Amino acid sequence: MSRRCALLAWALLALLGLGAAQDCGPIVSRREWRALASKCSRRLRQPVRYVVVSHTAGSVCDTPASCLRQAQNVQHYHVRTLGWCDVGYNFLIGEDGLVYEGRGWNTIGAHSGPTWNPIAIGISFMGNYMDRAPPARALRAAQNLLACGAARGYLTPNYEVKGHRDVQQTLSPGDQLYDIIQQWPHYRSV
Amino acid sequence: MRKARLWGLLWMLFVPEIQAATKLFEEKCTLAEGQTLTVSCPTNTNMYSNSQKAWQRLKDNGEVQTLAITEGSSQVQKGKYFLEDIPSEGMLQVRMTNLQVEDSGLYRCVILGPSDPIILFYPVRLVVTKNSLGTPDSDEYPCQISVQNPTLPPVTTKLRPRPRPRPVTQLVPTSADRLSSPGLTVTPTNVTHITRAPGISIIIPAACGLLSKTLVFIGLFAVTQRSFAS
Numbered sequence: 001m002s003r004r005c006a007l008l009a010w011a012l013l014a015l016l017g018l019g020a021a022q023d024c025g026p027i028v029s030r031r032e033w034r035a036l037a038s039k040c041s042r043r044l045r046q047p048v049r050y051v052v053v054s055h056t057a058g059s060v061c062d063t064p065a066s067c068l069r070q071a072q073n074v075q076h077y078h079v080r081t082l083g084w085c086d087v088g089y090n091f092l093i094g095e096d097g098l099v100y101e102g103r104g105w106n107t108i109g110a111h112s113g114p115t116w117n118p119i120a121i122g123i124s125f126m127g128n129y130m131d132r133a134p135p136a137r138a139l140r141a142a143q144n145l146l147a148c149g150a151a152r153g154y155l156t157p158n159y160e161v162k163g164h165r166d167v168q169q170t171l172s173p174g175d176q177l178y179d180i181i182q183q184w185p186h187y188r189s190v
Numbered sequence: 191m192r193k194a195r196l197w198g199l200l201w202m203l204f205v206p207e208i209q210a211a212t213k214l215f216e217e218k219c220t221l222a223e224g225q226t227l228t229v230s231c232p233t234n235t236n237m238y239s240n241s242q243k244a245w246q247r248l249k250d251n252g253e254v255q256t257l258a259i260t261e262g263s264s265q266v267q268k269g270k271y272f273l274e275d276i277p278s279e280g281m282l283q284v285r286m287t288n289l290q291v292e293d294s295g296l297y298r299c300v301i302l303g304p305s306d307p308i309i310l311f312y313p314v315r316l317v318v319t320k321n322s323l324g325t326p327d328s329d330e331y332p333c334q335i336s337v338q339n340p341t342l343p344p345v346t347t348k349l350r351p352r353p354r355p356r357p358v359t360q361l362v363p364t365s366a367d368r369l370s371s372p373g374l375t376v377t378p379t380n381v382t383h384i385t386r387a388p389g390i391s392i393i394i395p396a397a398c399g400l401l402s403k404t405l406v407f408i409g410l411f412a413v414t415q416r417s418f419a420s
Contacts, residue, residue, distance in 0.1 A: 002417040010410070050232075115279040119230070158215065166234050167280040190234050190301070190310050 025144040027091075027099045028064075033071045035101075040085035042108040042118075047156045050120035051146055052112045053181050054164035054172040060095055060127035062135075067094030070126050075102075084110055089124040091145060097137030099145050100126075105154040116167045121155065129174030139180065146186070160188040216296070216315045223320055227286040231299030231310035238308075239277035241301045245284050248296040248313065259302070282310065289318045 030038075056074055061067040071094070075087035088110035092100040102124075103109045111122030123142060125134050149155040161184055164172035173181065181187055221227060233243065247255045258271040260282075266273045272285040282299055297314045300307035 002413075005413050006417040113279055115230075115276065115281045160232075162232070162280075165236065167232070169235060169278055188232075189237065190232060190308065 025099065025141060025148065027101050027145070028068070028071075030101050033068045033100055035072070035075055035087070036079055038086035038103065038107070040103060040107050043106055044108050044118070044121070046106070047153055047159075048105075048119065048121050048149075049156050049159055050116065051155065051159060051161045051186070052116060052120045052122045052164055052167055053142070053161060053177070054089070054111060054122060054124045054170075055129045055174050055177055056092070056124050056126050057128045057172060057174075058126065062095040064094075064096050064098060067096045067098060067100065067126060070094065071100045074124075074126065078110070088122065090121045091123045093123060093125045093134070093138050093142045093145075095125075095127060095135055095138050097135070097141050099141050105149060105152075112164065112167050120162070120167075121149070125173060125177060129177035130171065131174075131176065133176040133180060143184070159186055161186045162188070215312050217312045218315045218317070220317045220319065221289055223290055223318060225289055227284075227289060227314075227316060229284040229297075229299065229311065229314055231282040231284065233275070233277065233280050233282050233301065233310060235277060235280040238301050241303060243273065243275055243282050243310075244300050244302050244307070245271055245273055246298050246300055246307075248298065250295075257297075286316075289316075291318050291320055294318045 058074065059070055061070040071087075071092055074089075074092065078084045078087045086107075087102045089102040090104060090107070090109045090111075091102050094100060105121065108117050109120075109122040110117060111124065112120060123145065125138060125142070127134065146155065146159070146161070150157055150159055161181060163178045163181055164170055165178060166189065182189070217229075219227060219229075231243075233239075242259055242261070244259045245257045247257055249255060258266050258268040258273050260266050260273050260275045264275050264277075270287045272283075272287070274283040274285075276283065284299060286293065294317050295315075297316060298312075299310040301310065
């Protein structure tokens with residue numbers, strides 16, 4: 001009886017340990033998607049209070065291989081055509097259900113204008129979501145990313161999610177995706 | 191008997207930790223006399239571009255005093271109060287210059303409408319102190335500070351761990367994550383750091399978490415002692 005008790009107790013202890021750690025899920029690093037080196041230097045003040053959700057309004061991808069190429073395409077456009085120091089978003093979300101590291105948690109992005117860039121993390125879903133919604137695995141990936149950010153102190157515990165159209169004159173993140181994020185627990189319209 | 195005690199202890203694992211209410215949250219800003227309070231209140235590009243916005247003070251007796259209103263124009267200067275409404279960016283910028291001790295109190299940004307005003311951002315609890323403050327720590331948004339008083343000696347920004355209101359089960363962020371370069375518009379001197387939540391909403395979940403985990407460990411210790419003894 002005492003041995004079984006001890007076994008049960010240690011099992012519960014292990015569960016407790018697991019509960020304490022926050023799983024961030026798989027993030028495809030810059031090296032992994034073969035990103036060009038960033039030339040950006042402006043740092044974000046931590047912890048960040050706002051998250052702006054946008055869409056790239058570009059091509060969609062649904063496999064790790066095609067999303068890797070698409071992340072490169074987005075960066076290429078931002079760096080080579082627009083002349084930015086790096087891809088504009090802090091993170092990109094693919095329909096493969098993976099998160100692609102952009103400027104990351106620490107660097108100011110170029111996604112929502114001069115008022116919001118210094119105070120927000122910009123995440124962008126790769127695709128156009130006016131007439132269709134991202135798959136559940138992509139939405140899960142985004143929400144896990146944000147939960148992880150909050151647990152690690154990159155985001156404030158009461159961080160607020162905004163749609164891109166809430167903070168800029170744009171259709172982004174698309175009607176369908178905008179409807180979805182308005183139901184997220186951290187969404188705040190004002 | 192032993193088993194009953196063990197099960198009694200295990201129930202403590204399921205004591206829910208009280209989550210801090212975010213709706214009654216106040217943003218605390220501590221500044222010295224002569225400094226400027228800057229608050230950024232997100233509006234919404236689409237919803238309220240036509241609406242009037244105001245900066246109000248909430249008195250202790252419940253009375254609401256409107257200090258400045260955007261009268262259809264995008265910028266308003268009324269004495270020490272400056273409002274700038276930027277609908278295309280979905281932001282209302284508020285500035286209170288030359289702060290005095292009497293300015294300490296509770297303030298808020300609101301959208302004025304036909305019914306109850308809509309509160310933007312969070313109510314701001316402003317504390318203005320007479321003397322220049324200790325270690326500067328300007329890593330907060332939007333309680334940005336800009337030093338107006340040129341006689342304050344320049345002090346380099348020092349980093350120090352802030353008390354963080356979060357449940358104990360989550361990972362504690364390393365201080366490296368909160369390294370911040372001096373702000374773009376700010377010369378940080380002699381300003382205290384800013385706490386986020388009222389103390390009570392940190393103490394209760396932290397105490398509950400600590401209590402439940404302590405009890406679990408005591409229980410486990412007792413169980414293993416007994417299993418080794420028998």
